[in-house]
Amino acid sequence: MPLPFLTADRDTRSTAEVMPPAHEDPERWRRPYRPGPWRVAGAALLLLLTSYLLMSTMIIxxxxxxxGAVVCAATALGVAALALRLLRVGVWVSSQGLRQVGLFYTVTLPWREVAAVRTAQQPVRWLGFPRTVQGESLVIVRTTGAGAQGQPQMRSEPLRPLLTDHNADFLGRNPAFDRAADVIEGWAAESRPAPASV
Incomplete structure (x- = not known):
């Protein structure tokens, strides 16, 4: 059975090679990087806990x-769903737009609403914990409304950074973070509509 949340473009691809080939569906959502070892290990531990809960369900x-068996089975299903959701967390792209998938939320923006995609040095969370360290993150700023000249205005606060060099996908893998950021910036540059001429 294919697991689409684990599929990703190879890390060795250049920015120019990340746009989908002509034979692939450009509207298919894809994560342009592989889940990191910390994320996969966390999901594996949750699935191991699920197996223990299912065994407890049978014994009960x-x-x-x-x-008691129903409560234990429901808990096992919840932990399994959490593990699968943990594997989906990240930034996804398609010809339709950019999607940020968090643990408990999803934000989808069409490319016309993406004002800027860039990397920035700033305090970032270490593996998602409250502790912050100085690091690099991918900043996504979205547009809102129209200005006096009909030009889109930038929202003052960017979206929550999900892609950082200290998250579960890229901790200790700075070159992989740089490649992923370049790929997403490349998608944004290729897919955003050109500004209307006045």
Missing amino acids: AFAGAPS
Whole structure:
């Protein structure tokens, strides 16, 4: 069974090679980098916990406590869903736009609403924990409304940075972060509509 949340373009591709070939569906959402070892290890631990919960469900059911078995099974399904969601967290791109997938939210922007995609040096969270360290993140700024001349205005606050060099995908893998940021910037440059001439 294919697992689309694990598929990604090869890290060795250049920015010019990341746009989908003619035979591929350009509207298919793709994450242009592989999930990092920390993210995969966290999901594997959650799935291991799921197996223990399912085993407990069976033992509780055989012991004659159906209500406890139902609670344990529901908990196991919730932990499994959390593990799969953890693997989907990141930035996804397609010809339709850019999508930020967080653990409990998803933000999808069409390319016309993406004002800027750039890297910036700033405090970032270490593996998503409250502790922050100085690092690099991919900043996505979106447009809002129209200005006096009909030009889109930049929103003062960018989207929450999901792509940093200290997150679960790129901790200790700075070259991979640089490649992923270049790829997403390349998608933005290729897919954003050209500004209207006045």
